[in-house]
Amino acid sequence: MLGAIAKKIFGSANDRRLKTYQPKVKAINALESELAALSDDELRARTQEFREQLENGRKLDDLLVPAFATVREAAKRVLGQRHFDVQLIGGMVLHEGAIAEMRTGEGKTLVATLAVYLNALAGRGVHVVTVNDYLARRDAEWMGRVYRFLGMSVGVIVHDISDEDRAAAYASDITYGTNNEFGFDYLRDNMKYELAQMVQRAHVFAIVDEVDSILVDEARTPLIISGHSDDKSDLYNAIDKLIPKLDKDDFELDEKQRTVNLTEAGNEHMEELLAESGVLVEGALYEAQNVTLVHHVNQALRAHKLFQRDKDYIVRKGEVVIIDEFTGRMMPGRRYSEGLHQALEAKEHVAVQPENVTLASITFQNYFRLYEKLAGMTGTASTESEEFAEIYRLDVVEIPTNRSVQRIDEDDEVYRTGKEKLDAIAAEIEEASAKMQPLLVGTTSIEKSEQLAEFLASKGYKQIDFSDPTKALAKLYEAAHSGTPSRLFAVLNARFHEQEAYIVAEAGVPGAITIATNMAGRGTDIQLGGNVEMRVAQECAALDGAPREAKEAEIRAEVAEFKEKAIAAGGLFIIGTERHESRRIDNQLRGRSGRQGDPGRSKFFLSLQDDLMRIFGSERMDKMLVSLGLQEGEAIVHPWINKALEKAQHKVEARNFDIRKNILKFDNVMNDQRKVIFERRREIMAEESVEETVNEMREDVVAQLVAEHIPRDAYAESWDVEALADEARAKLNLDLPIEDWAKEEGIADEEIKERLLNAANESYAERVERNTAQLSRMIEKQVVLQALDQLWRDHLVVLDHLRQVIGWRGMAQRDPLNEYKSEALELFRSLMTHWDEAVTSQLMRVEVSFEASPAPTELPPMEYVHPDPNAAGAEQSALADLNARLAAADFSPQAMGAAEVAEAPERDPANPASWGKVGRNEPCPCGSGKKFKHCHGALV
Known part of the structure; x- marks a missing residue:
């Protein structure tokens, strides 16, 4: 109660935060007339001025007001759109690294330009993440006009583009793309063998559109690159x-x-x-x-x-x-x-x-947490604010609408059976259609949408065939002009995915009836009267000059007429055919109506046979309603019912959040190991030569072999020298008289280790001389990387199997997560040991052949969760494609070029930040006397 009183007096935390933006909004508005007086070239020159100011020590926050004012002026000139004050606030929220919750139709796409431009001034790259390729291309082209006008480069990442195009897109100031493509490029980059082949730059700042869909809904499924088994x-x-x-x-x-x-x-x-x-x-x-x-x-x-x-x-x-x-x-x-x-x-x-085997994997949670700063925008995020705060450290800020919402949200109607519910929905559609009110009917599955379509067909309605969109829409426009209900309806679900944009764009035409399966992230605005831009692009594509201008004017006049009719009929009417498990999905459906102050209406129809009601205890309610004398065709309508349903939805959301949180806890274990592996790969690729690393690996393998078979301080009688000799043949390709060594008077384990290591080093030196030093250096790097990749893939499979069975440890009163952490760490240590052995074993046997035919060095094609059939090529062993790489290599002195030696900065033993790049085998700068890899550079 005290909280409610305080909220009335001081406002909510959200209200108080919104007030802090007002001074900057006023300052931006004050610059408007000054910037309007500049020429296009003068306005464009401000970009370079801002960059120079950043180089001279100013911060991005210092440039927010002038930069936002510049973007607004550019948008007015290029797009004919002026940012509203609330959109300026949305841009500030994004720049702060938070989520801007803005209603549908409030112009989130335009809002992003403010924060994107400001952060792109730093020259480190800004990523704008969308839910599909269509939106990535559309937004990159549409908003790209503003950025290019201001002298910035824009790239777009979509499916099926080459690595060269990807690298160029990532090198741009601003890069648009889908969440899948960004994630896959990260995984692909960390499967490559040369730094020059990697396409992504650092992960600095990302704005995620439809942030709830990407960071919550899709977060349960990891991105996986796989090969076939x-x-x-x-x-x-x-x-x-x-x-x-x-x-x-x-x-x-x-x-x-x-x-x-x-x-x-x-x-x-x-x-x-x-x-x-x-x-x-x-x-x-x-x-x-x-x-x-x-x-x-x-x-x-x-x-x-x-x-x-x-x-x-x-x-x-x-x-x-x-x-x-x-x-x-x-x-x-x-x-x-x-x-x-x-x-x-x-x-x-x-x-x-x-079936497939995992080659690389990452969850969206852990991918997007790579960014130094992350922001998002959506129409519905507040119901998941706890998850955003806990997983991503993202605040949700509700941005007020530019105009007050006029939509009327009516109480739910609850019926006993699905048949009664369908009858009520049909009656509501009939009534709204009679007055030419546009209708959007939301369902939860394809099956339900098709059941409703069949039911309407039985009532005399006819489904529009969108295989020819122009012909289909002509019927819709004809009915809208006549004012007579067409009794035509469109179905939008996965079966009609290709026609999605056309169906959604015209859902606001008077008398239009659209049945849609889940409206989340559709990306096309439903405007009363229809979408002018979509119609102009569709109907004027083949026209030019005066005919195009006349046709465009005709379309705009017709859409304006249709809009008046739709408003007179009450605006877009949203009908929900059942409640979704998540309140957010219901809110997304509702949010399609009432954009920019338009009138609208929404109502949900439920039955006790709906999945949500049935699963969560509708049997008791059914018996109670029968005992209360509820007649067939009658519905319960009361605000209490709405609250009870929202409570049930909240419980489901909380349960799903716990599931995602638990998945993340386990994935964090793998993520820590993934970071170590990927960082180690990059270090190896960046090194001119890995000769020292290879020598260390060989030394470690010899030490491990001797320690296993000749325990320290053990009597000679207990030495297993026969097994040691076998292991030396298997892992070092050496046939040595170790049994004879062991018979020598007074010999110790250290001396045997020294002899074994000297023999291994001599054998390898002969091999290097035979293959030439230049070739050997390249071979070493390829073998080291490929051995690590193969072991990491095997490790991922083992971890996956471990996760499937670790839950049974709970029956023994042991925490499965702690058990998983412990065993995963042991497996990782084992991986590092096997890496030494695999590299050493292969290099002690490698022979160079110049007869191999060239083979492509491209990575196999990869898709979301699993790749296409060609991905099996990724399973090649380290030596199988090595000769192909060697045959294509240029080993001329000019190509090999001596590495430049940079003067090492002075290192402070107490300050690791001053150490810079430390070689794995250098003495640790802390002064411990150990090698760096065994001290501060230890992998585990």
């Missing part, structure tokens, strides 16, 4: 045939937790079925040799009982394509991992693609 399609198909033979009592299904498991009876039944079909050859199902079989059975069970066609995925052109549960979009190229996608392919009787 063995084909097991026969096994998937064989197991798939057995799942339908299971009885209801054979498994337990929990829709709330999204889990399904075989019961004890089910295990026995499945074991019988597997044995009869010949899939289970020997032993019981849960014996060690059949553990892979158990995994495939579980995935097939999930595919059949948890995943629904046309809701979780669709089958298109013989492929199973995942549907994003939040946006309703298809995600071609993305595949479920751990064999689940193969199980779905077997279920749908399409070609089963081979």
Whole structure:
């Protein structure tokens, strides 16, 4: 209560923060007339002036007011758009590294130009992250006109562009691209073998559009680069045939937790079925040799009982394509991992693609936390403010609308059955359509949208065919002119993904009825009367000169007429056919109406048979309503119902947040190791020669071998010299009389180690002389990098398997996370040891051949979660492609060039910041006497 009183007197924290921006807004406005008087060249010259001021010691914050005023003036001249005061505030929020929550239609795309321009002045690169390629291209072209006018370069990163184009785009002052492309480029860069091949610059500042969609919804799924493993399609198909033979009592299904498991009876039944079909050859199902079989059975069970066609995925052109549960979009190229996608392919009787193994992986949380400063914008972020603060340290600032919101949000109507709900929705559509009010009907899945489409068709409505958008829209415009309801409706879901922009753009035409699956991040504004720019681009594309001007004027007049009719009918009417698990998705649907002060209306229709209601205890409510005498066709309408539903949604959101938080805790363990590996790779690539590193590795391998087989201070009788000799042959390619050495009087382990190391060094020196020093230096670098990559890939697979089983440790009252950390650390130490051994073993055997045919050095194609079939090439061993690299190399003295020696700065032992670049094998500058790699430079 005291908090409510204080809020009334002093305002909320958000209100108080907004007030702090007002002085700067006034200062920007005060410069407007001064800048308006400048010529285009004078306005453009301000960019260079700002950069010179930064070089002379001024901070970006010092330039905020003049820079924002410059961008506003440029936008007025280039785009004909002037930033509102609230948009200036949004730009300040972005510059501070926070999330600007702005309603749909408030011009977030234009807001970003302010913070982007200001931060791009530093010359270190600014990334603007969007949800799809269409928006990346559109925004780069649209807002790029402002940046180019002011003398800045703009690049765009989309799917299927070359590394050269990517490098050029990243070298630009401002780079637009999708979250997937930015993440993949980071992973790809850290799989390359030369610094010159890397395309990304440092991660300095990023603005994420639709930040809730990218940093929350998609954060549960990591970016994974994969290669194919063995084909097991026969096994998937064989197991798939057995799942339908299971009885209801054979498994337990929990829709709330999204889990399904075989019961004890089910295990026995499945074991019988597997044995009869010949899939289970020997032993019981849960014996060690059949553990892979158990995994495939579980995935097939999930595919059949948890995943629904046309809701979780669709089958298109013989492929199973995942549907994003939040946006309703298809995600071609993305595949479920751990064999689940193969199980779905077997279920749908399409070609089963081979499983994949992880080559590189990172979550969006950990990728975007690489940036020194991160900001975001969206229409709905406040419901996830806790997650943004805890995971990304991002505040959410609610920016007021430029004009007051006129939309009326009505209370939900709750019916007992889905049939009653559909009847009520149809009646509401009929009433609104009769007065030519544009309608946007939101559904939660493709299946639900198509059910509603069929229901409307049975009522005499007809679906618009958007295969020919011009023809389809002509019917819509004709009805809008006549004022007679057309009874036409459009369906926007993953099946009609290509026509998305046209369908959304015209959803505000009078009488238009649009059924949409989840409106999150669609990127196209719904404007009352229709979208002028979209129509001009579509209908005037082939015209030029006077005919184009006349046609454009005609379109603008028609859209203005349609807008008046739509406003008179009450504006865009939003109908929600059920509540989503997340309040944010519902708010995104509502937010499509009432843009820029337009009138609007929204209402949600629910039934006790809806997924959310059914899963979260609608049975008790149903019995209560029957006992209260609720008649068929009657609905409950009360604000209390809304609050109860929001409470249920809040619980689901909290549970999902806990799941994401738990995933992140485990991924942080891998992320710490990933940072070490990637940093080490960069160091190796930057070094002119890794000869010293290779020598150290060989020394460490010899020391490890001797320590394992000749323990310190042990009697000679307990030495395992025979095994040591075998290991020397296997790992050092040396056949030495170690057994004879051990028989010598008074010999000790140190002397054997010294002899073994001298023999290894002499053998390697002979090999270097035979292959030439220049060639050997190149070979060493390639082997070191490729061995590390192969071991890291294997390590990722092992960690993945470890995560799948570590949860069982909780049954022994042990914390699975701590257990995972401990075992992952041991595995990482083992990786580093095996790296020394792999490099040493390969280099002690390598022979140069000049007969190899040239092979491409490009990395394999990569896609979101899994790459295309060509990615198998990434699994080549270190030596397999080495000769191809050597054949294409230039070893002339001019090409090899001597490295410049820079004067080393003076180092303060107490201040690591003053040490600069320290070689791994140099004495540690702290003065401990140890080598740097064993002291402050230790990898673990």
